[in-house]
Amino acid sequence: MKRPAANNIGSALREAGISRRDFLGFCATLAAAYALPAASVGAIAAALEKAPRASVIWLSFQECTGCTESLTRSHAPTIEGLILEQISLDYHHTLQAAAGEAAEQARMEAMRANAGKYLLIVDGSVPLGNAGYSTIAGVSNVDMLKEVAQGAAAVIAVGTCAAYGGIPAAQPNPTGAVPVSAVINDKPIVNVPGCPPIPVVITGVLAHFLTFGGLPELDDLGRPKIFYGESIHDRCYRRPFYDQGKFAETFDDEGARRGWCLFKLGCKGPVTYNACATTKWNNGVSFPIQSGHGCLGCSQPGFWDMGPFYKALSMPTANVEKAAGIAAAAGVAAGAAMAVANRGKKAAAKAAHAPVTVEDLEKKP
Amino acid sequence: MSERLVIDPVTRIEGHLRIEAQLQDGAIAEAWSAGTMVRGIELILRGRDPRDAWAFAQRICGVCTVVHAVASVRAVENALKVTIPPNAELIRNLMIGAQYIHDHVMHFYHLHALDWVDVVSALKADPKATSTLAQSIGSHPQSSPGYFADVQKRLKGLVDTGRLGIFQNGYWGHPAYRLPPEANLMAVAHYLEALAWQRDVVALHAILGGKNPHPNFVVGGAPIAISIYPEHQGQGKGPHYRGGQGGTTLDVVGLERIQAVIASMKSFVDQVYVPDTLAIAGFYKDWFKQGEGLGNFLSYGDLPGKGIDDPSGFLFPRGAILNRDLSSLHEVDLDADDQIQEYVAHSWYDYADGKDKGRHPYRGETNIDYTGPQPPYRHLPVEQAYSWIKSPRWKGRAMEVGPLARVLTLYAKGHAQTKELVDMALKKLDLPVTALFSTMGRTAARTLETKILADAMQGWYDQFVANIKAGDVSTFNEALWEPSSWPRHAQGVGFVEAPRGGLAHWVVIDDGKVANYQAVVPSTWNAGPRDPQGQPGAYEAALKGHAVHDAKQPLEVLRTIHSFDPCIACAVHLTDDNDDAFAARVL
Ligand code: SF4
Numbered sequence: 001m002k003r004p005a006a007n008n009i010g011s012a013l014r015e016a017g018i019s020r021r022d023f024l025g026f027c028a029t030l031a032a033a034y035a036l037p038a039a040s041v042g043a044i045a046a047a048l049e050k051a052p053r054a055s056v057i058w059l060s061f062q063e064c065t066g067c068t069e070s071l072t073r074s075h076a077p078t079i080e081g082l083i084l085e086q087i088s089l090d091y092h093h094t095l096q097a098a099a100g101e102a103a104e105q106a107r108m109e110a111m112r113a114n115a116g117k118y119l120l121i122v123d124g125s126v127p128l129g130n131a132g133y134s135t136i137a138g139v140s141n142v143d144m145l146k147e148v149a150q151g152a153a154a155v156i157a158v159g160t161c162a163a164y165g166g167i168p169a170a171q172p173n174p175t176g177a178v179p180v181s182a183v184i185n186d187k188p189i190v191n192v193p194g195c196p197p198i199p200v201v202i203t204g205v206l207a208h209f210l211t212f213g214g215l216p217e218l219d220d221l222g223r224p225k226i227f228y229g230e231s232i233h234d235r236c237y238r239r240p241f242y243d244q245g246k247f248a249e250t251f252d253d254e255g256a257r258r259g260w261c262l263f264k265l266g267c268k269g270p271v272t273y274n275a276c277a278t279t280k281w282n283n284g285v286s287f288p289i290q291s292g293h294g295c296l297g298c299s300q301p302g303f304w305d306m307g308p309f310y311k312a313l314s315m316p317t318a319n320v321e322k323a324a325g326i327a328a329a330a331g332v333a334a335g336a337a338m339a340v341a342n343r344g345k346k347a348a349a350k351a352a353h354a355p356v357t358v359e360d361l362e363k364k365p
Numbered sequence: 366m367s368e369r370l371v372i373d374p375v376t377r378i379e380g381h382l383r384i385e386a387q388l389q390d391g392a393i394a395e396a397w398s399a400g401t402m403v404r405g406i407e408l409i410l411r412g413r414d415p416r417d418a419w420a421f422a423q424r425i426c427g428v429c430t431v432v433h434a435v436a437s438v439r440a441v442e443n444a445l446k447v448t449i450p451p452n453a454e455l456i457r458n459l460m461i462g463a464q465y466i467h468d469h470v471m472h473f474y475h476l477h478a479l480d481w482v483d484v485v486s487a488l489k490a491d492p493k494a495t496s497t498l499a500q501s502i503g504s505h506p507q508s509s510p511g512y513f514a515d516v517q518k519r520l521k522g523l524v525d526t527g528r529l530g531i532f533q534n535g536y537w538g539h540p541a542y543r544l545p546p547e548a549n550l551m552a553v554a555h556y557l558e559a560l561a562w563q564r565d566v567v568a569l570h571a572i573l574g575g576k577n578p579h580p581n582f583v584v585g586g587a588p589i590a591i592s593i594y595p596e597h598q599g600q601g602k603g604p605h606y607r608g609g610q611g612g613t614t615l616d617v618v619g620l621e622r623i624q625a626v627i628a629s630m631k632s633f634v635d636q637v638y639v640p641d642t643l644a645i646a647g648f649y650k651d652w653f654k655q656g657e658g659l660g661n662f663l664s665y666g667d668l669p670g671k672g673i674d675d676p677s678g679f680l681f682p683r684g685a686i687l688n689r690d691l692s693s694l695h696e697v698d699l700d701a702d703d704q705i706q707e708y709v710a711h712s713w714y715d716y717a718d719g720k721d722k723g724r725h726p727y728r729g730e731t732n733i734d735y736t737g738p739q740p741p742y743r744h745l746p747v748e749q750a751y752s753w754i755k756s757p758r759w760k761g762r763a764m765e766v767g768p769l770a771r772v773l774t775l776y777a778k779g780h781a782q783t784k785e786l787v788d789m790a791l792k793k794l795d796l797p798v799t800a801l802f803s804t805m806g807r808t809a810a811r812t813l814e815t816k817i818l819a820d821a822m823q824g825w826y827d828q829f830v831a832n833i834k835a836g837d838v839s840t841f842n843e844a845l846w847e848p849s850s851w852p853r854h855a856q857g858v859g860f861v862e863a864p865r866g867g868l869a870h871w872v873v874i875d876d877g878k879v880a881n882y883q884a885v886v887p888s889t890w891n892a893g894p895r896d897p898q899g900q901p902g903a904y905e906a907a908l909k910g911h912a913v914h915d916a917k918q919p920l921e922v923l924r925t926i927h928s929f930d931p932c933i934a935c936a937v938h939l940t941d942d943n944d945d946a947f948a949a950r951v952l
Contacts, residue, residue, distance in 0.1 A: 053528065062404050064934045065379045066427020066578040072471075073564045073577065080557045084523050088530040093376045097479045097535030099923055100372035106534040127403075132713075132735040134402040136381060137373045140740040167406065167424045174405030174733065196427060196578055241608065248590075251583055251841035256590035259612025281576035285568045285622070286614040288575030293588035296420060296581075304421070308414040 053085070054210055055110050055118040057148055058092040061141040062134055062168045062177055063124030067159040068094045070196035074203045075283045082203065086210065090118075093136075104137050111151050119209060120152035120187075122180050125161040125168045129176030145183050154188045154215055155180060158202055160298060163191035163222070170304035181222065190215045191222035193274075195298035200279050201227045221301065223273070232269035232295050235277035238262065256292060266310040267294030274299040366390060369744060370916050373401070375926060377476040379428040380933025382892065384904070384922060385745060388913060393922075396901075396908035397747045398892050400754040400937045403713075405733065410882040414848070415441045415874050416584045418882065422870060423579055425884060426935040430578040431464040431570070432863035433884070433935070436870040438584045439673060444857025444874050445584075448672065450839040453586035455829040456573055458668055459623070460580065461861065462818045462825065463569045466630045468864040469768075469815045470638055472930045474552075474559040477808065480924045481645050482552040483542040484532050488521055490550035498547045503640035507558065516554040536918040543648045552645065555637055562633050569626045572614045586841030592616035593838055620830065627822045634819040642812040643793055646805050653796055656804030656925040658907030661762050662686040662770035663697065663890070665869060667862035668821070680821055681771050681862045682778050685759060689802060691777040697759070699858045699869055702727070707885060708756040711749070711894035713737060721897040723758065726871035726883035727856055731755070753937040756893040756902060757885050765903040766866025766890045767929060768811035769801065775817075782820070786813045804907070807928040848877035863887055865932050888936035891929050904929060 060068070072079045083089050089096070090110035091103065098106055110118060122145065127133035131140035139147075149155055157180040160166040168177035181189050192205055205224055208216045216224040233239065241247070241261040248255035248262055261267070269277075272295050276287040288295055294310075297303040370393075373383035381402040387395045410421050422437035423430065435457055442449065449457075492514035499508040523529065536542075544552070567577040573589050574580020581588050596609030610616050646653075666676050666683030676683050684694035698704050706723030709716055715734040716722055724730060736750050745751040758764070775783035790809055791798060800806055832838075845851065853876055860869040866887030873881040893902040901909075904926060911921045 053526070055528075060381075062402060064424050064427040066424070066430060069427050069430065069578045072560065073567060075564060078561065079564070080560050083531055084519060088526075088528045090528075090530060090533060092531060093374050093381075094379065095475065096376050096531045096533070097484070098533065099374065099376040100919065101917065102534040102536070103374055103376050109533075130735050131740045132737050134381065135740050135742075136401070138740055138742045143740065167409065167421065168404040170409045170421075171412075172408065174408045175403060177404070195424065240606065244606075246607075250843045250846070251586060251588050252590045252839060257592055257612060257838070258594055258608030259592065260608055276576075282564070282567050282571035285571035286575055288581055290614050291571070291573065291575035291581065291589045292613045292615075293575055293581035293583065304409075309417045309420060310414070 053088045055114040056087045056089050056092075056121060056206075057107060057110055057118055057152070058089065058121045058123070059136075059141075059144060059148060060093050061122065061124035061126050061145070061162070062175070063159065063161055065094060066196040067123040067162075067202075068092070070194075070199050071158075071202050072199075073282055074199035076200070077203055077207070082206075087119075087206070100137075107148070111148065115151040117153050118151065119206075120148050120155045121158055122155060122162045123158045125165050125177035125179060126183055127168070127175035127177050128182075129174070133175045142183055145180065149184045149187055152187060154190065154209065155184060156190050156192060156205060156209075157181065157222075158192045159197060160193040160195045160301075160303070163193040164301035166195065167304055188215050189222060190218060190224060193221075193223060193228075193299040193301075195296075195303075197299070198227075198275055198279055198281060201275060219273075223299075227275045227279075228273045228299065230273065230278075232272045232274060232277050232289070236269055236289055237277070238289060251292060262289060262292075262294040264312050265294050266308070266312055268297030268300075268303070268306070268309075268313065269295040270313060272297040272300055272303075367394075368916060370913065370919060370922070371744065372919055372922060375923070375931070377479065377923075377927060378931040378933065379426060379935070380888075380931065380937075382926075382931050382933045383745070384908070384926065385747065386908060386913075386922065388916060391912055391914075393908050393911045393913065396905045396922075397745065397751060398754075398894060398902055398904040399745055399752040400892060400933045401752075402934070403733065403753040403937050404934075407882045407884065410879050413879050414877070415444070415872060415879050416846075418872065418879055419582050419584070422882075422884065423582075425886070426932055427578045428468065429464070429863050429865065429868075429932060429935060431460050431574075431580065432861045432868055433870070433886075434580075434582040435461060436859040436861045436863075436868050436884070437872075438582050439859030439861070440857050440870040440872040441584045441859070441874070442857070443673075443859055444855040444872055445845050445851055447585050447842060447845050449586045449842055450837075452591075452829060452832055452837060452840050453842075454669060454672070455825050455832070456587040456589065456840065457582075458825045459822060459829070460570060460573055461668065462822045463566065463626070463630070465818050465864050466634065466815055466822075467563055467566055469811050470559055470633065471563055472864075473638060473642065473808070473812065474556045476930070477927045478552055478556060478645075479535060480920060480927055481542070481649060482544060482556075483537050483539075483549050484520070484535065484553055485524065485537040486542065486544070486546045487517065487550035487553045488524060488546075490517065490546035492517055492550070495547040495550045495554075499551050502644045503636050505636040505640075507554075513550055513554060516557065517550055519557075520553060536920050539915070539918055539920050541914060541920050544645065548644065548648070552641065555641055558637070559633075562629070566626050566630055569623055572619045572623060583841065585843065585846060586839075588841075589613055589615045590840060591833060591838040593833075624826060627819075627826055630822065631819045634815055639812055639816055642809060643790060646809055647794055649805055650794065650796065652805035652924065653794075653800035653803045655911065656807070656907045656928060657802040658903050658909075659763050659765050660687075660689045660802065661759075661764045662773050663759055663764035663766050663867055664770045664774040665697065665699065665860040665862055665867035666774075667860065680817075682774050682780075684774050684777070685764065686770070686773055686777060687762070689799075691773060694774065694777050699860060700727075701725075704760055705869075705885065706758055706761075707883075707889075708758060708896045709750075710756070710897040711747075712752050712755045713750050714755065723761075726858075726869075726885055727873060727881070729871065729881060729883035752894040754889055754893045754933075755885075756896040757889050758896055758900075761898075763893075763896065763900045763902055763906070764890055766887045767807070768814050768864075768866075769807045770866060771862060772810040772814055773801065782817055783813070786816060804925045804928045811930070851877060865930050865935070866890060868935075884935075886932070886935040888929075888932045892931055892933060892936050904931075
């Protein structure tokens, strides 16, 4: 016998009778992402508990499934919590039980029942070279994207392929691959780039949507500022060595073993905006630079064609800001000044975000 | 009565796969396997720095996130004759081993299990009886009645909302589901536990490669240096601070964590994965009698103990088995022009000298040539080209690759642990050795090789730690790093036994740049279409004869297809020797 649908997270939780640990972890992640005081976890939880389990349709186009794999590595919220209690993942090729017609039916049902309200997540680029380059159930990617986007509340382009074209669009772009934003122009789109994106960044954007019913503030590349507001270089633990001019010259010389800067081995950290150096990967275990390899720049548009990965950036920090160039030239003193400047920038970024989100919370009793 | 069955999308796999089948009186007379997405990564690789190739090749697949990168660095190392330090080989073995264990467990619980486990039936289970069942088959500590009652409550919470999410429209209640409710509940509990377990054990990749998915690799060794200097690492240490322990994640803390991951992998495999496989298989013994297919098996071999150039030190041996004959293992040569060849008779590519010729990957030439129907379409013209996957053949024969091929090769070689494990499983299930040639045999082989790897991990780790203790901290060979030290022309092959089977990348390097790049991957072997002789690929052959109870709920097809663990993004690839002809067709 079916009880009336408990279509919000709070009642789903109560009915499931599970511990609130998962759920509060989810709220804590959100609070941390927005640099909110710990006390706001309760307010977020309250707002979230009233939110219905949002319907999510996930479309995979020209992709490698790395973005989905990354999502499954999410620690807070956990993937189990997400798919059982927090969202209704109504279409997702890699995880869903149904196949073929039954799967397509699930997509249609979700689109009908949640018209105007569901969230569309896309990974992979869309080939425009020929409709036959990528099809699902005999339908071209571009047609399916348009069809599903029409009734979506918003679109999240997960991964660099969906956000900016990614590897299929790398030279010479054999299939005419384009990002989601080249096909959809009448819906809010948030880009969550990375090859793949950090799990907590994917779930953080989801959490924002579930809590506030809208999308976070974006930078000029459509990325949420909270996660993509600072360069890797700004937050890199090897930065003191960069400022001192101490560089690893190969992968296992003394410098490499001491954790010196990887700039000369081609690190693209100075021109890459992402949260790897702060949130790190896989529950904070490491990130590429901490494991000895320079940053590939995977959250930047066109990074595949930004020159060989092991070639040092020619103008060290020109793309970051002019002051950084001075830091490189003038050494330690200027480096210290840069650090202060960056701290200031971070504080400003936090200040810009905190009041908005707290107000948002207060509006929802 | 004759009827066309189409399954598209085939879900719970990696990538975009479509199966079409001709049903004759409720059974499959013919089946066709089609990859429906192409990106052209091999074409994108041309002209690049060969040292960068691994990163591009790695994006062939985010599930097999380690193996394409390793195949790529090995191909370049083979071409340039670069040897890597023993520590780098151990690091790669540990990363490949961890990939297998992670991937096979996720495949079993999250992709394949729902073919055998009726999630909704778990609501009818008695938690106490479930606990008794769990304790009777394994030693996993999470097995109390309260534990299973909690899982059941959580599942009920979901079902009661009337919105099943990823479980929506599953074939629940289908008569081919035969587990009792208690076994279903146990499996659902382990589905959730495996989700939690997997995100923790990828820490090994994060420590050694910086992140997962898509950890980092480097031509000539491993990118991670070993932190050996005792000074403590920290920020704000002043201008003369030199760095030390903690400079990279490979310090004492990282090593301890790797050890913990290896222990966690081993206990999950021993206490949960192996017992669950045997328990579930026991209810589906008829699936040990169908779904075999080709009867030809190929393994490139891998997991070196004495360097990649010495197959005698491989944990997984190299060889080919023909017509189920385990008494002779045929020699395989990846460089020989007449052994491995790819055909495109039924693929959306063209060859300059005709669509019916085969080409060894060094001479690999593919022109993208979509001749299929314009979408939306209902059926593929299977008499012509119908897939983005090519048809590789070994000496003209279609071959199956993967866990079953490896286990059979090990068995044929008389590998003691394999014999012991296979004999134990067969005895427990009361089955003859020929039962391995089947859908469930493939699934069981995957579990058994995971056990072999979970045990081998400790040996590699111990050796690695012993090397460091003895003062060997070398992880990278810089001798041939600079392109100025390379010959003008070079070519090489890099191979890996990937979780889904034999994988190899062939690279041709001219003037320091990639001139040609070809990947023939496990799912190209298994999921490929018919060749010019009309010989079916492994999926197509395995589906033949399957009875399908309800064409609207083709559970039987999914069981056999999933037993191969399809990885379709991997399988589809292209190279192009004729840029002009190509440019006319794309943007
Ligand atoms: S160049 Fe790279 S390794 Fe060096 S400080 Fe910047 S981000 Fe870190």
